[in-house]
Amino acid sequence: MSKFVEKWETKGTPSLGTRVKETIRPPGPLKPRLDAAIRSIQLQIQKLEIANQRFQERDRMMFSKVVDAYSRHDMDHAKIYANELAEIRKMSKMLMQAKMALEQIAMRLSTVTELGDIVVTLAPAMGVIKSVKAGISTLLPEAEKEFGDISTTLSSILIDAGQSAGLSLNFETANEDAMKILNEAAAIAEQKVREKFPELPTGVATGEKTGF
Known part of the structure; x- marks a missing residue:
């Protein structure tokens, strides 16, 4: 069995020195740890989808208020509702982007098969996780710890993979x-927002700026 396969999948019988080191910072085989990280990311994807569905429902309700106020020529309330709607759509777009x-x-992580691939793939992945965490922390405060745990796991895998492969980042x-x-x-989130959400009536303008 190659050194890579041993590091990638098997546990083997560690020496006393190795057991002491692993007690301090237990690395474990890389593949199971990577698979666990992927499952954690997929769980967050599901949670983001559920959260976004709630925002889409709020969008439909607020849009109805805008149209109703506009049809009654109540432009003051129409603009107030429109601004609230813009905030809802901004948050929905952030969730879509995340x-x-x-x-x-x-x-990308699911296609990793070599130690070198791990280093190349995980480094930008950690940057994305960090940006997503910062972007949605106010929308989903409960997700902050979960994203922190994912970052810690990916960082540990990255360090071990880099050391094993002798690669620098x-x-x-x-x-x-x-x-x-x-x-x-x-870009995709912007397109989906345009497809999913109807445009506001002419004359009801809002200032909208979105993104991480």
């Missing part, structure tokens, strides 16, 4: 890759 970014990360490239993932997710 969900799509995490889907990209989960997909290019932070500049990792950050660029993370930004590409986030920008792609933002």
Whole structure:
């Protein structure tokens, strides 16, 4: 069995020195830990979808209020409702962007087969997780700890994989890759917002700015 396969899947029988080190910071085989991280990310994707469905329902209710006020020529209330609607859509877009970014990360992590791939894939993944955590912490405070746990797990895997493969991390490239993932997710989220949500009546304008 190759050294990679041993590090990737099997536990083996550790020496006394290894057992002492693992007591301090237990690494474990990389693949089970990576699979566990992917499952955690997928769970967060499901939670983001559920949260976004709630915002979409709020959007429908608020949009009805805008239309009703507009039809009664009550522009003051129409604009108030429209501003509230803009905030709802901004938050919904952030949730969509976070969900799509995490889907990209989960997909990339699920295709990892080599130690070198782990280093190249995990580095930008951690950047995305950090951005998503910061972006939705006010919307879903309960998710902050869960994203923190995912980051800790990925960081541990990244360190062990880098040491095993003898690879160093290019932070500049990792950050660029993370930004590409986030920008792609933002573009798709913007398109989905336009497709899912009806436009406001003419004359009811809002200032809307979204994204992480």
